[in-house]
Amino acid sequence: MPVLLDPVIAGLNLHEDGLYIDGTFGRGGHSLAILNRLGDTGRLLAIDRDPQAIAAAADALKSDPRFELIQGEFSELKEYAIKRNLLGKVDGLLFDLGVSSPQLDEAERGFSFQSDGPLDMRMDPTSGSSAADWLANVKERDLRKVLFEFGEERFAVRIARAIVAARALQPIRRTAELAKIVSEAVPSRGQKRHPATKTFQAIRIRVNDELQQLEQVLRASTDLLRPGGRLCVISFHSLEDRRVKRFMREASRVAAPWRGLPEIPEEHRPPFKLIGKMISATDEEIEMNVRSRSARLRVAERL
Numbered sequence: 001m002p003v004l005l006d007p008v009i010a011g012l013n014l015h016e017d018g019l020y021i022d023g024t025f026g027r028g029g030h031s032l033a034i035l036n037r038l039g040d041t042g043r044l045l046a047i048d049r050d051p052q053a054i055a056a057a058a059d060a061l062k063s064d065p066r067f068e069l070i071q072g073e074f075s076e077l078k079e080y081a082i083k084r085n086l087l088g089k090v091d092g093l094l095f096d097l098g099v100s101s102p103q104l105d106e107a108e109r110g111f112s113f114q115s116d117g118p119l120d121m122r123m124d125p126t127s128g129s130s131a132a133d134w135l136a137n138v139k140e141r142d143l144r145k146v147l148f149e150f151g152e153e154r155f156a157v158r159i160a161r162a163i164v165a166a167r168a169l170q171p172i173r174r175t176a177e178l179a180k181i182v183s184e185a186v187p188s189r190g191q192k193r194h195p196a197t198k199t200f201q202a203i204r205i206r207v208n209d210e211l212q213q214l215e216q217v218l219r220a221s222t223d224l225l226r227p228g229g230r231l232c233v234i235s236f237h238s239l240e241d242r243r244v245k246r247f248m249r250e251a252s253r254v255a256a257p258w259r260g261l262p263e264i265p266e267e268h269r270p271p272f273k274l275i276g277k278m279i280s281a282t283d284e285e286i287e288m289n290v291r292s293r294s295a296r297l298r299v300a301e302r303l
Contacts, residue, residue: 001029001101001288001289002026002029002030002033002096003096003234003281003285003289003291003292003295004234004279004281004285004292004295004297005029005030005033007279007297008030008033008094008232008234008297009033009034009037011230011232011275011276011279011297011299012034012091012092012094012230012232013091013092013228013230013301014034014037014038014091014092015042015091016037016038016039016041016042017038017039017041017042018038018042018043018091018092019042019043019044019045019086019089019090019091019092020034020038020042020043020044020045020090020091020092020093020094021044021045021046021047021077021081021090021092021093021094021224022034022044022045022046022047022094023046023047023074023077023093023094023095023217024047024048024074024094024095024096024097025046025047025048025053025054025057025069026048026053026096026100026102027053027056027100027101027102028046028057028058028061030094030096031044031046031061031067032058032060032061034094035061035064035066035067038066040066042066043066043067043068044066044067044068045067045068045070045080045084045086046067046068046069046070047069047070047071047072047073047074047077047080048069048070048071049071049072049073049074049123049124050071050100050103050123050124051071051124051125051126052102053100053102054069054071056102057069073124073213074095074213074217075212075213075216075217077217077220077224078220078223078224081223081224086224087223087224088223088224088225088226089226090224090225090226090229091225091226091228091229091230092225092229092230092231092232093221093224093225093229093230093231093232094232094233094234095214095217095232095233095234096234097210097214097233097234097235097236097240098235098236098237098240099111099204101291103123107175108120109121109125110130110131110132110175111200111204112175112200113175113176113178113179113194113196113197113200115175116174116175116176117174117175118130118132118173118174118175119131119132119135119172119173119174119175119177119178120132121200121203121204121207121208122207122208123208128207128208129207130207131203131204131207132171132172132173134203134206134207135163135167135172135178135203136167136171136172140160140161140164141160143160143163143164144156144157144160146202146203146206147159147160147198147199147202149202150201150202150203150205150206150211150239151198151199151201151202151203151205152198152238152239153198153199153202155185155186155187158185158186159181159182159185159186159199161185162181162182162184162185163178163181163182163185166181175200178196178199178200179194179196179200182195182196182199183195183196201237205239210240211239211240211243214240214243214244215243215247218233218243218244218247219247221302222251222271222272222302225302226302227302227303228301228302229301229302230275230299230300230301230302231248231272231299231300231301231302232297232298232299233297233298233299234295234296234297235295235296235298236294236295236296237294241278241296241298244298245278245298248272248274248298248300249274251270251271251272251300252270252272252273252274252300253270254268254269254270255268269303270303271302271303272300272301272302272303273300273301273303274299274300274301275299275300275301276299278296278297278298279296279297279298279299280295280296280297281293281295
């Protein structure tokens with residue numbers, strides 16, 4: 001169930017003959033809705049780093065001549081566009097950040113503490129180091145920093161110390177083991193969420209290099225979009241949303257030396273303008289899909 005579907009469709013300002021990119025295909029909900037609104041000459045390019053997402057793509061999508069699906073990281077989007085001669089030709093970019101529901105629901109992927117599974121957390125299980133391997137080797141001070149910066153965890157010192165002490169006795173290989181270590185390390189009183197929520201978020205972000213990839217693709221959007229093209233980004237936690245908000249705000253401002261002047265040289269004009277305010281899920285959508293409750297959509301238009 002794609003989140004904020006109607007606001008996304010409105011934000012992209014779809015044209016029947018337009019060229020669009022869904023940089024986070026997931027299970028294809030947004031892609032299908034976009035394709036259904038394109039004409040015969042419209043085109044949609046979709047990307048996902050998860051090979052299981054690629055394999056699960058609906059045959060109706062894969063057989064559509066207007067559609068192309070790439071397995072890869074969206075941080076490489078500019079390179080994909082260059083190979084296809086798409087720079088400056090894209091009418092809309094969509095990024096739905098974070099973990100998809102299938103990834104959360106499948107214990108074998110190791111993203112969730114709700115059910116026990118291997119401590120993996122990789123968006124692409126065939127590439128890079130798993131969360132278990134990273135935890136086995138990370139220094140305590142670096143772990144503490146990751147928990148504090150990527151999880152905004154106020155008990156980062158306690159949790160890092162507990163993890164290092166536990167791994168000295170035996171390797172931490174399962175999600176339930178990590179959740180138990182964290183739960184025992186922090187006070188239980190006054191906690192509205194599971195005590196391991198922020199720790200799992202922080203480690204997942206670090207393992208998948210999510211924030212650096214986001215920064216990279218936001219910068220690339222300037223070169224990808226044609227004038228009038230829209231950038232739509234859905235985020236699910238403050239770390240992502242702050243970066244998206246800052247990028248769009250700064251990219252829509254005239255540089256300080258030129259503000260207020262009647263004529264601004266083209267090279268100093270802002271590349272974007274903001275479209276509306278941040279959009280969150282309605283009560284009705286949250287009732288149908290509880291995972292939409294923290295979704296935030298921001299939209300900007302290429303000038």
